[in-house]
Amino acid sequence: MNLKDEFIQFFVNKGHVQIPSAPVVPENDPSVLFNTAGMQPLIPYLMGEAHPYGKRLCDYQKCIRLTDLDSIGDSTHHTFFEMLGNWSLGDYFKKESISYSFEFLTKVLHIPVEKLAVTVYEGDDKIPRDDVSANTWESLGISREKIAFLGKDNNFWIPGSSGPCGGDTEIFYWRGKGSVPERFDHDDETWVEIWNNVFMEYYQSEDGNVSELSQKNVDTGMGLERIVAVLEGVDDNYLTSIWDKPRKLLEELSGISYEKEKVSMRIILDHIRTSVMIAADPAGIKPSNTDQGYILRRLIRRAIRHARKLGLDMNSNWEEQLALSFIELYENYYVELKQNREVVLSVLKTEKEKFSKTLEKGLKVFEKYVQNKKSIDGETAFHLYDTFGFPIELTKEVALEKGLEVDEEGFKKKFQEHQEKSRTASAGKFKGGLSGNGEIETRYHTATHLLNAALKKVIGPSVHQMGSNITEERLRFDFPCDHKLTEEEKQNVEELVNTWIQESIPVTKEIMEKEKAISSGAECMFIEKYPDMVTVYTIGDVSKELCGGPHVSNTSELGHFKIIKEEATSAGVRRIKAVLE
Secondary structure, three states: OOHHHHHHHHHHHOOOEEOOOOOOOOOOOOOOOOOOOOOHHHHHHHOOOOOOOOOEEEEEEEEEOOOOHHHEOEOOOOOEEEEEEEEEEOOOOHHHHHHHHHHHHHHHOOOOHHHEEEEEEOOOOOOOOOHHHHHHHHHHOOOHHHEEEEOHHHHEEOOOOOEEEEEEEEEEEEOOOOOOOOOOOOOOOOEEEEEEEEEEEEEEOOOOOEEEEEEEEEEEEEEHHHHHHHHHOOOOHHHOOOOHHHHHHHHHHHOOOOOOOHHHHHHHHHHHHHHHHHHHOOOOOOOOOOHHHHHHHHHHHHHHHHHHHOOOOOOOOHHHHHHHHHHHHHOOOOOHHHHOHHHHHHHHHHHHHHHHHHHHHHHHHHHHHHOOOOEEOHHHHHHHHHHHOOOHHHHHHHHHHOOOEEOHHHHHHHHHHHHHHHHHHHHHHHOOHHHOOOHHHHHHHHHHHHHHHHHHHHOOOOOOOOEEEEOOOOEEEEEEOOOOOOHHHHHHHHHHHHHHHHOOOEEEEEEEEHHHHHHOOOEOOOHHHOOOEEEEEEEOOOEEEEOOOOOOOEHHHOOOEEEEEEEEEEOOEEEEEEEEO
């Protein structure tokens, strides 16, 4: 049985309900470009909203993290990964959570107790030391020498500067050869973290005050790639069974062994897998120069550069063959891979062809620049990288052919400046976190439903939400439409929305079976992502949609609706940006 299936079966037997993996592109969450953890789609429920499936949940979640992008090529980092998770929303707490984790690791996965060690929160002047977790671990058979108390930097979780928070307990596995040390040394990298149980029992306000939560939650996460590597006894994630077929296919396509070109092969495998997941997502992301589209383009192009390095024929369908190997591997778990198979293949092929032309342009620019020069300065080297996708290795290679030197140090300096700007932007993207469902965002969620309903009346019934994004400043809504909206159409949409706001229509919430919701006329985006029990928000006779919320209780709370921009995003897709005044 697949490890994902074993995990789900174990927790279902413990009274949990499996929920489907959310899309990799989060809905109505501007704080991040992608879902980065299993808990992220559950934010409203961790904040106290009732989940349609109850208080005990489990799943395997598709995640994408870009903080380690520059580390891709080593043996352990990935941009896409799967996170196994189980949750208690105000039900069981520390003792039960720890007991479940221990039982799964030792009884289902058969990991010897002596190879396990844990860390727990040591406490501070506001929150006491977590002796409950430590005592629970000891009662299960973990010796005191293998229980370490650590501070906030290691064993405490909070979303930014305020919000639900609490200590966590992290579980480590001894990966070394020979006998296991009697004492756990947290600084010894032979001990690898495999599971994290977060106990949200406090709330920290902006001024630093800490109070106890009425609903205490458990949020656990275990990275699939890492635990599989542990169980299969390898220290290179790309040598696990997860990667076997795609890795062997890449060796066959290139005629080069994995051992000879590990770094390039890891980058190609990782980036093609992540690109497949992004391109198959119901949000319909295409390569572009902004947001998720920029990341998708960057991943595909980086994979292509390393494919060229391996000597793969750019006129062959190597990218299609690799993509199909990943689709085959995951399609039984994520239905969108089957549904959007042709979309994925088209995205990869189109971007490969575009990038080949871009490389040609870059080479022409290179040729023009180097005339009568003896060296290439760092700024030019970075310009070739940033604009034309030339890695420094390619610039050096072409320069060497012409007897030119390259200012690598100058390039590194410009590259580091670029990285710093990217990190700052990423930090800003993550700022919202759990606090990204405040009063203003809640109003925009409801306004989005009204906008959708107004567009159906003004443009036609075929209008539906293709994607949305909400911040504290505005809402953004993408919808199918074959023309630029006229001033009259925009005015009619605005007037309709504002009429419904002025009519003070109640917004009601109901939990029902998904099939019943659809048959009752409720609209939804990406039907496959919803569980069998769903939340339906109804706004009088105006709108009825499946949605995770949150929403206002009456349209009169919204204020005045105004469209500030209407534009095309791609062929047949328009975008509206609007504000509430």
